[in-house]
Amino acid sequence: MIVFDNVTITFGNGTQALSAVSFAIGVGEFVVVEGHSGAGKTSLMRAVIKDLPISQGKIVIEGDDLAKISPKNLPLLRRKISVVFQDFKLLMDRTVAENIDLALDIIGLEGETIKKRRNELLDLTGLNDKEDYFPVQLSGGESQRVAIARALASEPKVLFADEPTGNLDAKTGMSIIKLLQDINEAGTTVVMATHDLELVKDLKLRRLRLEKGTLVHDSGASHHVK
Amino acid sequence: MSNKNTVLKHIRRSPYQSLAAIFITAVTFFIVSVFALVVLGAYSMLGYFESRPQVTAFFKDDFAIANVESMKSDISNAVSVDAVRYISKDDALEIYKKQNSDNPLLLEMVTADILPASLEVSAKNVKDLETIAGIMQKNASVEEVVFQKDVIDTLRKWVSGVRITGIVLSSLLIFASLTTIIVILGLKFSARKIEIKTLSLIGATSWYIRGPFVSEGIIYAVTGAVLGWGSGYLALLYLTPNIINFLQEIILLPVPVWVMMTMLGSEIALACIIGALASLIATRRYGQ
Numbered sequence A: 001m002i003v004f005d006n007v008t009i010t011f012g013n014g015t016q017a018l019s020a021v022s023f024a025i026g027v028g029e030f031v032v033v034e035g036h037s038g039a040g041k042t043s044l045m046r047a048v049i050k051d052l053p054i055s056q057g058k059i060v061i062e063g064d065d066l067a068k069i070s071p072k073n074l075p076l077l078r079r080k081i082s083v084v085f086q087d088f089k090l091l092m093d094r095t096v097a098e099n100i101d102l103a104l105d106i107i108g109l110e111g112e113t114i115k116k117r118r119n120e121l122l123d124l125t126g127l128n129d130k131e132d133y134f135p136v137q138l139s140g141g142e143s144q145r146v147a148i149a150r151a152l153a154s155e156p157k158v159l160f161a162d163e164p165t166g167n168l169d170a171k172t173g174m175s176i177i178k179l180l181q182d183i184n185e186a187g188t189t190v191v192m193a194t195h196d197l198e199l200v201k202d203l204k205l206r207r208l209r210l211e212k213g214t215l216v217h218d219s220g221a222s223h224h225v226k
Numbered sequence B: 001m002s003n004k005n006t007v008l009k010h011i012r013r014s015p016y017q018s019l020a021a022i023f024i025t026a027v028t029f030f031i032v033s034v035f036a037l038v039v040l041g042a043y044s045m046l047g048y049f050e051s052r053p054q055v056t057a058f059f060k061d062d063f064a065i066a067n068v069e070s071m072k073s074d075i076s077n078a079v080s081v082d083a084v085r086y087i088s089k090d091d092a093l094e095i096y097k098k099q100n101s102d103n104p105l106l107l108e109m110v111t112a113d114i115l116p117a118s119l120e121v122s123a124k125n126v127k128d129l130e131t132i133a134g135i136m137q138k139n140a141s142v143e144e145v146v147f148q149k150d151v152i153d154t155l156r157k158w159v160s161g162v163r164i165t166g167i168v169l170s171s172l173l174i175f176a177s178l179t180t181i182i183v184i185l186g187l188k189f190s191a192r193k194i195e196i197k198t199l200s201l202i203g204a205t206s207w208y209i210r211g212p213f214v215s216e217g218i219i220y221a222v223t224g225a226v227l228g229w230g231s232g233y234l235a236l237l238y239l240t241p242n243i244i245n246f247l248q249e250i251i252l253l254p255v256p257v258w259v260m261m262t263m264l265g266s267e268i269a270l271a272c273i274i275g276a277l278a279s280l281i282a283t284r285r286y287g288q
Helices: A039-048 A071-080 A096-105 A111-125 A140-152 A168-185 B003-013 B015-050 B065-078 B089-099 B104-111 B126-138 B148-191 B193-201 B206-248 B257-287
Strands: A001-010 A015-024 A032-035 A056-061 A081-085 A158-162 A189-193 A206-211 A212-217 B056-061 B083-088 B120-123 B140-145
Touching: A001 A039, A001 B104, A015 A039, A015 A056, A015 A096, A015 A140, A015 A206, A032 A039, A032 A168, A039 A081, A039 A158, A039 A189, A056 A111, A056 A189, A056 B140, A071 B003, A071 B193, A071 B206, A081 A140, A096 A140, A111 A140, A111 A168, A140 A158, A140 A168, A168 A189, B003 B206, B015 B148, B015 B206, B015 B257, B056 B065, B056 B126, B065 B120, B065 B126, B083 B089, B120 B126, B126 B140, B148 B193, B148 B206, B148 B257, B206 B257
Parallel strands: A015 A212, A032 A189, A032 A206, A081 A158, A158 A189
Antiparallel strands: A001 A015, A001 A056, A206 A212, B056 B120, B056 B140, B083 B120
16 A cells, blocks of 8 residues: 655755665555654655655556656645644644634534534544533643544545654553554555654554654564565 | 645735835836726827818918808818818807916906907818818918817827837836846745745645745735725826826816726736746746
């Protein structure tokens, strides 16, 4: 479903964010991309939604070469592959409900359908009583849940979560991972980037380990690809 | 949140920027309206004069009435004449008295002796005016020939000048409106860069992002156009009695409602183009 083929990302100043990274992720997998800060996790996620250009190699998503996706079709890619950002990227002047509605409006839903779908997402993420809150009134965990709800609005095939437990305490972090597992069990492929190795050490999940932009370990390798 | 709500939110959040954009477009369309009305009026005046081709010969004091008769027949033989009217010195005084009835001082100072007798010839075709004037000028009794070709030519030059001035001034103001809207929307677009980036990352199309800004630009321009047109119309209504008094028998006013509505429609269409163009440029320029 997602194939990284010798992907290298080099910044303008010569720094290599990713260096000849190759792996494949199959439909319905839950993959953890682990590594310390600066390992290349965020660059990898940004590259998947074409927010960061790759210097070499190829990324293929559902058989389509990312390089061949035109700017006009980019929004469709970004609805198919949603990202939960490390800094949430919630619109601060809009309530929880409005943040979710925005994503639903973008995919062309209207009126009652938006309301119904929003309630489903609020149910799923446990935010029913927070829909009229503004992001500044939410805790880190709640903000993360809003970001997840918004990312799920377009019913993506793949959900990338960049450090979803990054600023959370262990208990809240585990609840977010549980939520991501529920989403994965419902059929969505989930890729989670984290530097918190302790938090995920007991989880029986496929792990990709990045160090200084290089993929040094893949616990699942190719047999996971369906 | 719908596109409409987003646009209204943008406008409400920066009322002074919105006012500046509306003000400059209102001034632009006020000037456009004024020049359009002046040019339309001037063309109507031209039409008035062209539909009444007339040459007037003023006679010397010692002219003989027989000369007038021979001149009449010479003219009738040469061109197709609509009407010929001889105005004696006494008739001229009567006309003068009528025209200056509200100024007794002027009436006291003038007698029939100092006014020339004249012959007014109306041609059926404006092209014949020069022929008529030529016949009149050859007559020894004639002191001066005044014909409307001169008036029409002068008026044409004047209309052309006003039109060019109007086009130049309107173009400059339209450019000023365009750049003002570009700068204002550009600033707003830049200020919302994080939000725009987020929208893009969650799958919003370019049009979804730029749409509210384009609508905003059109709202500014159309509001300005309606205000500018309205101000021009009010000014016209206010000045109508003075203009009627000044033009006397030339009937230009009131301007028909359909003319004003056509002008409003055209200005709204132009405003839509200005607003859309400005916002597209702004979002492209500042969105990079």
